[in-house]
Amino acid sequence: MLAAVAVGLTLFAAPAAPLPIAPVTSAAVSAQVAPAAFDPEATPQANRATVTVVAQSAGTLQVDVVTAGGIAVASLLAPTAVVAGQEQTLTWDGAGVPDGHYAVRARLTDAAGVAQDALTPVTRDGADPVVTAPAATPATTSRGPVRVRASAEDLSGAVAMRLVVESQLGVEIGRVRMPTPVDGASELAWNLRVKGRLLLPGVYRLRVAADDAVGRRGTGDAQLLRVARAVTSTQIYRLPEAGDKVALTFDDCLDSGPWLQLLAALRRARVKGTFFCNGVNVRANPDAARRTVAEGHTIGSHTWAHPWMTKEAAGEQRSQIAGDREIWWSVAKASPAPFFRPPYGDVDAGVRASAGAEGMAWTVLWDVDPSDYLKPAPGVLVERVVSKSRPGSIVVMHVEANTAAAVPGMVRGLRARGLEPVSLDELFGTASYLSRARRG
Numbered sequence: 001m002l003a004a005v006a007v008g009l010t011l012f013a014a015p016a017a018p019l020p021i022a023p024v025t026s027a028a029v030s031a032q033v034a035p036a037a038f039d040p041e042a043t044p045q046a047n048r049a050t051v052t053v054v055a056q057s058a059g060t061l062q063v064d065v066v067t068a069g070g071i072a073v074a075s076l077l078a079p080t081a082v083v084a085g086q087e088q089t090l091t092w093d094g095a096g097v098p099d100g101h102y103a104v105r106a107r108l109t110d111a112a113g114v115a116q117d118a119l120t121p122v123t124r125d126g127a128d129p130v131v132t133a134p135a136a137t138p139a140t141t142s143r144g145p146v147r148v149r150a151s152a153e154d155l156s157g158a159v160a161m162r163l164v165v166e167s168q169l170g171v172e173i174g175r176v177r178m179p180t181p182v183d184g185a186s187e188l189a190w191n192l193r194v195k196g197r198l199l200l201p202g203v204y205r206l207r208v209a210a211d212d213a214v215g216r217r218g219t220g221d222a223q224l225l226r227v228a229r230a231v232t233s234t235q236i237y238r239l240p241e242a243g244d245k246v247a248l249t250f251d252d253c254l255d256s257g258p259w260l261q262l263l264a265a266l267r268r269a270r271v272k273g274t275f276f277c278n279g280v281n282v283r284a285n286p287d288a289a290r291r292t293v294a295e296g297h298t299i300g301s302h303t304w305a306h307p308w309m310t311k312e313a314a315g316e317q318r319s320q321i322a323g324d325r326e327i328w329w330s331v332a333k334a335s336p337a338p339f340f341r342p343p344y345g346d347v348d349a350g351v352r353a354s355a356g357a358e359g360m361a362w363t364v365l366w367d368v369d370p371s372d373y374l375k376p377a378p379g380v381l382v383e384r385v386v387s388k389s390r391p392g393s394i395v396v397m398h399v400e401a402n403t404a405a406a407v408p409g410m411v412r413g414l415r416a417r418g419l420e421p422v423s424l425d426e427l428f429g430t431a432s433y434l435s436r437a438r439r440g
């Protein structure tokens with residue numbers, strides 16, 4: 001562990017920052033400053049430094065804030081006659097002075113004109129820590145550990161760094177404490193657990209957040225992490241425990257025209273859906289695929305080429321799912337895992353085993369089928385979806401123009417019944433990302 005930390009430091013040492021000013025004590029005068037770092041720009045309440053100066057003998061006392069070069073940037077006390085033991089309480093609000101390391105200089109000049117100084121360091125820090133994007137190695141893993149390294153630069157010292165784990169859609173899943181940084185750098189051997197649970201297969205975004213001594217937080221850019229391993233795939237038709245949510249899902253993604261119409265309809269309705277696209281269609285429509293992920297929709301695997309899966313050998317089943325997963329990665333740097341929908345709903349224990357082997361923790365069927373592939377009028381489609389949906393329902397539909405046209409009515413109708421249309425990420429919550437068993 002020590003060796004690993006030493007390696008991290010040589011690679012990630014922060015650029016040389018200006019150093020705090022060394023304290024200077026004097027028998028004639030003393031100066032205390034609290035807190036040692038403060039944030040004049042803090043909201044809702046700015047903070048400031050309180051300075052307590054005690055003269056040990058009689059003379060003339062002057063208190064200034066000075067730079068490392070001894071240049072006064074603020075006057076806290078103009079020359080004032082004091083008696084032995086006299087105490088002065090002063091404040092520095094940092095106004096008009098840039099962030100940086102300074103010192104409070106208390107200067108006592110005696111009757112003979114001899115001056116003695118006490119210097120006490122103080123840091124003005126009105127800026128968020130600047131955090132690098134984490135380096136996570138390896139970038140693809142099954143169970144970890146993943147070595148996460150990041151650095152944070154801050155005047156008052158980044159005292160706490162955390163790994164922020166987000167879904168590929170940018171939803172925060174949780175935070176993991178990182179070791180106390182040394183010279184601004186911290187390194188974590190991360191076991192892929194969030195809240196004690198192992199991350200499911202998929203693509204995740206890692207960020208690092210740093211909190212400094214004055215209470216400011218900085219967050220760095222994201223680094224992608226792919227998690228790929230075999231899991232047990234659970235078949236589901238409906239998720240009653242999801243409460244008043246209903247998942248709208250759209251399959252196949254055959255043509256970019258209806259695909260883009262559907263995205264536009266969902267965007268206007270401010271609703272997220274789920275797209276189970278065949279890999280061959282993702283390859284043919286990469287712009288629509290990228291837009292689907294960028295707009296926050298869940299994606300799931302629907303195989304590469306839509307075969308009857310129970311008729312295929314296990315090796316072919318697995319390559320059908322793996323091909324779909326890999327094209328999503330190469331086109332959109334995203335993953336359909338952990339969601340798999342077998343074409344035609346054609347599934348058995350062997351297909352589920354293949355889905356699990358390729359990282360699909362959920363085999364997602366449906367409890368509401370409005371038969372939109374028969375192209376009913378949008379009004380008919382709306383009526384079927386709204387009347388058949390229950391809390392936790394999963395609605396199977398397809399990427400079709402008349403389905404896109406039915407979206408506004410569907411959303412209004414569901415809401416009128418107290419049901420909220422959502423994506424599978426939203427329906428499942430943390431079960432989209434985290435194993436159920438603590439053992440993972």
Ligand SMILES: [Zn+2]
Nearest residue numbers: 251252343344
């Ligand atoms: Zn299909």
